[in-house]
Structures are given as structure tokens and as C-alpha cells.
Amino acid sequence: MVRDQENGVLLARDFYTVGEAVEDFLNFGLPRQDAATVRTHRSLAHRHLLPHLGRRRLRALTAGEIEAWLSTLAPSLSTDTLRRLHGCLNRSVRRAMARDLVSRNVVELVSVPNGRTGRPSKSLTPQQVDAALTVTASDRLHGYIVLSLLTGARTEEMRALRWEHVHLDEVDGVPPHMEVWRSVRSGGDTKTRRSRRTLALPGRAVEVLRRERVRQLEDRLAAGDRWQESGLVFTTSVGTAMDSANVRRGLRRALSLVDGIDPDDWTPRELRHSFVSVLSDAGVPLEEISRLVGHSGTTVTELVYRHQLRPVIQTGATVMDQLFGVDAAGT
Incomplete structure (x- = not known):
């Protein structure tokens, strides 16, 4: 005392x-x-x-x-x-x-002990991705699912995507694209500097976004005075922003339409994991995948998506074949 x-x-x-x-x-x-x-x-x-x-x-x-x-x-x-x-x-x-x-x-x-091991992330197979792109067409979250699977945008980037950042027509040789410049973080900025990226839109994504615009106009008419204009691409039925719970419930509802998939076993972020997995299976270099998903470098991509990446390191084999490879006679 x-x-x-x-x-x-x-x-x-x-x-x-x-x-x-x-x-x-x-x-x-x-x-x-x-x-x-x-x-x-x-x-x-x-x-x-x-x-x-x-x-x-x-x-x-x-x-x-x-x-x-x-x-x-x-x-x-x-x-x-x-x-x-x-x-x-x-x-x-x-x-x-x-x-x-x-x-x-x-x-x-006091040091912090190790806690409970989290559920490992996973990805849809190419066959399941194809099914999800097709079978969920009747669900209102279809556009969100298609754009997530075909561009690999983060779920917070998707929720914050605005129509002013979506360009569905080719202009002066610039293909249809979306500007992933902002996300729902404190202050509204992106996660990292390299998260600010402009992504070309596949044809299927362009068509889905055109339909999404029409559906949103129908929602506006149906809501009447209850409609709240937000400028967002993906909204609730009255125009307000979707939160993570809205998207999670909607994804499970949509995936219930796909045979062979347990909808309760999937989360919105795993659509992004599926994008990385499909590109890796198709032989896209790690550096390009890293650029597409907006990581600061390949180290981050390898750490976060180590279960989805299937790299084959060929440099050593290529050099050794050049130095000590067998000839046509097998010697």
C-alpha cells in the first residue's frame, strides 16, 4: 500500500x-x-x-x-x-x-494460446462451377454468383460494387470491364493498393449484369415509395445495401438448387477460392492469378490459397533436360 x-x-x-x-x-x-x-x-x-x-x-x-x-x-x-x-x-x-x-x-x-482450428476453405470443382453458373439462374443472387465465380472479386468488393464502375459496352477498343476500386472497409477504400484493379468482364458476366439491371428496375417499380436508391449493383428488394448475412443466406438458398452440393457447407468467400482453383487447373501462372485477385504479391496468394493452387515448378526440369536430356535414341 x-x-x-x-x-x-x-x-x-x-x-x-x-x-x-x-x-x-x-x-x-x-x-x-x-x-x-x-x-x-x-x-x-x-x-x-x-x-x-x-x-x-x-x-x-x-x-x-x-x-x-x-x-x-x-x-x-x-x-x-x-x-x-x-x-x-x-x-x-x-x-x-x-x-x-x-x-x-x-x-x-501472458501469451495467447492456440485456439480451435478453423474450417479449412475449399473450392468448387469446374463441374460444380458450371452447374452453379447455370442452375442458379432463377435465383435473385444469380448475378452475384456469376460475377464472383468469373472475376474472383472479394465478397466485400461485390457488395460495394456500383453501376458507375461497371461498363458493359466496348468503347474505343476497351472491352467491357468493371473497376474494383472501392470496398466496404473503414473509409470506403480498398484492402490494399493493388486491390484497386480494373477487370475485363467475360461475355457471360456482361449478359448477366444486363439482366441484373433489368431486374433491379423491376424491383424499383415493385417497391414504389419504399425504394431507396443506393447506386449499388447488388441490393435488397428495396434497393438497400446487402450485408454479409444477406449474401450468406442468399448463397445457400441458390446453391440448394445445385445437385450434389450441400448449401450449408459453403460461404461467399469460397466463390473467390473457386475462381483461383479453376484458373490454377487451367494452367494460369501464379503471377497472373495474383494480379487478378488483387494481392500485393504471389507470396500472399500462395499463403491464402495454398490448397487451391496446383503449381508445377518446371524450371529445374527444363534446365536439366537441356544439359543432360536424353537424345532421340534414348541415351
Whole structure:
């Protein structure tokens, strides 16, 4: 107590709890974060942090208690979620230190354990892609599925795609294309600099987008006064932006029409994985695939899509054949 007094810790706040520190951080420590990030932090804290440690006195909190808490959560949560929880608690305690409510931060002494292994991503086979492009024609998400499979755009890029960035006619030798310049991230910008790319549209995608424009006009007439103009290519029936849940439900509904596919076993991002897999099967070089999907380099493509890529490294074999290859007689 004497040491804490000398360090300026407020003894009157001896019963300041972990819960109070976390709530203070959630309410006042995230001023620059967007609303979605704040909601994520708050949801994780209220579900997994406060029920376990919320009533504990902050000054009495130990590294052992934090390790035990994270170990309890590890079998059911991913490593990324555990890192978020650890970070939330760490920043809460640091904020309390800055206000002289605790003398040290024991959270920094604790390492984050490995969490539950996530479901590995997968891709549709070329036959399944062909079926999805055809059989889902009657579903309102058909255009979204076709454009995702044929261009490899990210699901957040697809949801943010605007008609002003879609060009369906060839002009001055420039083929039909779409400008993937913006996505639904904080500030509206793309994920990386190389994510800003202009992609030529296959003929099938052009036709589907023409039909999508007609369908949207029909939706506008049907909605009447309820229509909310957003300028987006893919919208709800009243013109508003689609969120990730809208797309996920719509994809499962559409894939239920395809024989041999369990619709509940697929997510929108795996349409992009399928695009990469089809190109790799067709022998497209890794560098070109990386450019098409908007990665900063081939290393990112290999890391994210290592299960979809099937590269055959031929350089060594080519050189060795030139130096030591067999002749026509087989010698």
C-alpha cells in the first residue's frame, strides 16, 4: 500500500474491477474505430471476458488467472478471437494504468494460446462451377454468383460494387470491364493498393449484369415509395445495401438448387477460392492469378490459397533436360 501510494495509485479505488476497466475502454478508448469494430469488441467482451473476470478487483488480477481464462476458452474459440480478447483486456488495463488505477499490467505477461482450428476453405470443382453458373439462374443472387465465380472479386468488393464502375459496352477498343476500386472497409477504400484493379468482364458476366439491371428496375417499380436508391449493383428488394448475412443466406438458398452440393457447407468467400482453383487447373501462372485477385504479391496468394493452387515448378526440369536430356535414341 505504501509503494502504491508512492507511485500515485489511488487507494480510494482499491475495489476498481476488471469489468469497470473494460467498460471504460469500450466506451471511451475506441474513438477512432468504426462502428462495426466497436460492436465486435463489445460483443466479445460481454460474451467471453466480463462473465469470467468482470468482478475481479483489477489490482488483484494475476497472470495465472488470465492464463486459466484463455485456456478455458481455447477449445471453443479461434486463435484470432483469443487475440482480440487478450488485446481488449490488455488495452483496458493500460488505460487504467494511465489513470493511476493500477500500478502494473499483468496482461502483457501472458501469451495467447492456440485456439480451435478453423474450417479449412475449399473450392468448387469446374463441374460444380458450371452447374452453379447455370442452375442458379432463377435465383435473385444469380448475378452475384456469376460475377464472383468469373472475376474472383472479394465478397466485400461485390457488395460495394456500383453501376458507375461497371461498363458493359466496348468503347474505343476497351472491352467491357468493371473497376474494383472501392470496398466496404473503414473509409470506403480498398484492402490494399493493388486491390484497386480494373477487370475485363467475360461475355457471360456482361449478359448477366444486363439482366441484373433489368431486374433491379423491376424491383424499383415493385417497391414504389419504399425504394431507396443506393447506386449499388447488388441490393435488397428495396434497393438497400446487402450485408454479409444477406449474401450468406442468399448463397445457400441458390446453391440448394445445385445437385450434389450441400448449401450449408459453403460461404461467399469460397466463390473467390473457386475462381483461383479453376484458373490454377487451367494452367494460369501464379503471377497472373495474383494480379487478378488483387494481392500485393504471389507470396500472399500462395499463403491464402495454398490448397487451391496446383503449381508445377518446371524450371529445374527444363534446365536439366537441356544439359543432360536424353537424345532421340534414348541415351
